[in-house]
Amino acid sequence: MRIKFPKGKQREFLRRVIERTNSPSLRALKQFGIETGYQTLKSYYHETRTLPEFLFLDLCRLAGIDKNRLKVRMIDENWGQVKGGKR
DSSP states (O other): OEEEOOTTHHHHHHHHHHHHTTOSSSGGGGGGTOOSOHHHHHHHHTTSSOEEHHHHHHHHHHHTOOGGGSOOEEEOTTTTOOOOSOO
């Protein structure tokens, strides 16, 4: 599953995680055991990609954010994909 935030809210969520964990930057979040690459984290920060559910839950746990109070939508992994091939 993927997590879809309203426009601009995914960046705000990541800023709040950085602030609450006292990290100096997005790159420093990796010290907390996040196994996602820095370029991928940047894509999430710039909202070009949606957050996967496991990362969303890890970030909520790290920052002490109640995931139920956020206005997010759960979408399938294949959301937005187009069927390919011959008809």
